[in-house]
Amino acid sequence: MTAPSVRPIRSVRRRVDGVLLLDKPSGLSSNAALQRAKRLFAAEKAGHTGTLDPLASGLLPLCLGDATKFAQSLLDAEKAYVATVHFGVATTTGDAEGEIVDEKPVAFSRADLEAVLPSFIGRIAQVPPRYAALKYQGRNYYEYARAGVEIPRVAREVDIHALEILEWVPPTAVLGVACGKGTYVRVLAEDLGAALGSCAHLAALVRTRTGPFALEQAVTLDVLEQMNPAERDALLLPVDAPLVGMPRLDVDAARARALEYGQEAAAPGQAPGRYRCYAVGGRFLGVVEAAGGVLCAVRLARTDGTAPA
CATH class of the missing domain: 3.30.2350.10 (Pseudouridine synthase)
Incomplete structure (x- = not known):
């Protein structure tokens, strides 16, 4: 009788959101470094913010989960x-x-x-x-x-x-x-x-x-591998970290609700442009654009559960 085939056990991925400042070693491609870090965090989704050639080393910010939505700011950064x-x-x-x-x-x-x-x-x-x-x-x-x-x-x-x-x-x-x-x-x-x-x-x-991040803030893959999951998670910067150079705009609960439902929100007198937007209590909403006295969502952060009623 032929023995039943054994399927390999697939690693369990989890939702993890944030920015990791990685010190990439020379001799490793940016994608290979990204994949090693992604496995260590068991992250569902990850991306880097500007390729370093294999020869090069140094700061490689990695965006995990929801932070990937806002990676463009670091791709464009000095x-x-x-x-x-x-x-x-x-x-x-x-x-x-x-x-x-x-x-x-x-x-x-x-x-x-x-x-x-x-x-x-x-x-x-x-x-x-x-x-x-x-x-x-x-x-x-x-x-x-x-x-x-x-x-x-x-x-x-x-x-x-x-x-x-x-x-x-x-x-x-x-x-x-x-x-x-x-x-x-x-x-x-x-x-x-x-x-x-x-x-x-x-x-x-x-x-x-x-951008605003320096190599001195970064961690190596070798150090990451020696850490337990909680220690690694503690290194992550918040999802809005890539947007630190963008002007901040705080909105009230009504406008936050409208933006999260994809609706325009009134913003009389607001200077035109893009803003990192926060609801009451400092909850990060995402990137919004002000034009003609109204706010429109450009890219919203993920929320837990359904949108507010």
Whole structure:
């Protein structure tokens, strides 16, 4: 008689809402780090707020459960990095993981490097790298690169808010970079090399800040694994944490009820714009928009049970 097959036991997922500030290690993809954290919390739903390449380490905010609704604010937020740039060597990928494709002398000084930095601060045009997750005709850039196929890569405008030298030990510079969404720091490294008559690649990258959150607040996966569930849950920031930079608006019970039912709520004299909205007692409702003297819900937080009667 054939023995009955045994189905594998599926792990039980639970509702868990909040933001985890994770210190991602180098050598692990952002998605792999996300999945490990998601398993540790047994979370039903989770997402990260801005990819870090496997080579890079540092702050990776993770949104669990209802916090995923408000992750866009962190995706759009300014980010800060410590970037190690190796001048004189270019690679296929623009970072230390690629094969060397060019070598040039490093015949410039720290003063020369300082002199070119201002031209990279502000809104600049940046051509995305060949190895990127951007799409062209339905496929990722990196798929074409791996196949040896050249595709048009159109320059995009990105914002560099700050760029400074933290350390200079030729042929390597450690730079502090603060930038906006969509900036490729490895392309910045390559462009700096070209501007100095040499070449360069990104040797290491650490994200130190995302919006209001700093790396010093983050926890590693190794530490998380040593904690019990209650200790891990205590690390979670509230669902509205990604919205801390958005103006706050408190509403009374009647307006809160209307918004939760998807109805407009009167807001005479309220300045136009988006707000993180709270009901009486500080209960977070979600994001609302004021226009023409009324409030409309843009995205609401999940409520327990049914909407209020």
